[in-house]
Amino acid sequence: MTQKDHKPENGLLISPIQNGTVIDHIKAGEALTVLRILGITGSTEESLSIATNVKSNLTLRPKDIVKISDRELSKEEVNKIALISPNATINIIRNYRVVEKVGVEIPDILTGVVKCPNPGCITNSNEPIESKFEVVDETLHCLYCDNIISSDIVDYII
């Protein structure tokens, strides 16, 4: 079933999904970055609904929402989101019901998510490896060259 088969309900910006994942409370404006981190692009198969700068009644701050049909994200996948949106929540939907709701946590090791800022790092050459960072106190430590990223982490997301 694709999104087209569902007419949005009154008052809803995007329609409910039957099965899949809803990522809620994404920092406003970061929805596309979230998709990029998850490796979901226009050419992948999932059907998507994206809402940005949604003003909800509960919180005054606007937020983004992403709905991905027929794909249940693993904890590992969603934890990458924590880098840019630590308050995001992940809802796994089966048959229109939320069967699981979890917050995101920054993982201990980030693989292939962040580009090492050190041009001399081996991960920035043509080698068959992915970047790998250890996360300690919101500081990223390159496991190859020992370089540190402590601010503007978003800028280094691949």
Next chain:
Amino acid sequence: MHHIISIRDFERDEIDALITKAQKIQSLGSYKRTLSGKLVALLFFEPSTRTKMSFASALSRLGGDAITVDSVEGSSISKGETLADTIRVVSSYVDAIVLRHPKEGAARLASEFASVPVINAGDGAGQHPSQTLLDLYTIKENMPLDNIDVGLLGDLRYGRTAHSLSYALSNYDVRLHTIAPKGLEIPQWLSKELKDRGLDIIEHSSMDEIINELDVLYATRIQRERFPDSASYSRVAHSYRITPETLENVRKNLILLHPLPRAGEIDPGVDSLPYAKYFRQAENGIPIRMAMLEDVML
């Protein structure tokens, strides 16, 4: 399989074990040929004659044989083959690989693709664990690594020798005194990490402040290219130069270390003083590298 990639991978007891092994090897009048029949690839993707000779000598004294590969025009290395592929292939020829490479993290990568142990002989501005181990070895040869004052002098911002040594020292009960020119101070992330690991770090802006209260003074190179003009370089270089006069009132047991080669940091007039241990330090590279080679292959 056991690799030696970074001093950060070592627990204190592992460092101590390697140092003890090196002491045992050095105390023997003649070396046992423990690595007889073993073949080691010395893969040098950037020139470092001294490190290469030192590993070759260490290996040969233990009875092992070396295949030396330098990065030269026309070899597969310069034809754009990935390091990962080179390592996979070379792994099948030898019992261990000693790697020198211009890119930081190259040795870690090599250890992921090798089917034999990898020893890091320096990767770019990154790690050079055999240097750090021989530094510790030389300190230990002169005094216990316990309740001592160690001064690090020079370019502490970019100098990898200083970074690795200070990290290694955070395993011990040491007070670390840093003495660096403005702009070349130890990076904040590193000093924070070292403090979190329990190391006492005291920053100084001049050598006179602290030199008379040190047990170890470790001088490193200050490079010309870190300064905007040669006048400011000369000024700094002059005020960081160690001469017989600088050492007039130091502790009797002070040892003076330097990774060599030196530029102008230590006046040759110091060489004959009892504090000068930098040539001994270089000599200690052999037993430490012998211990490292044994450690990964036996």
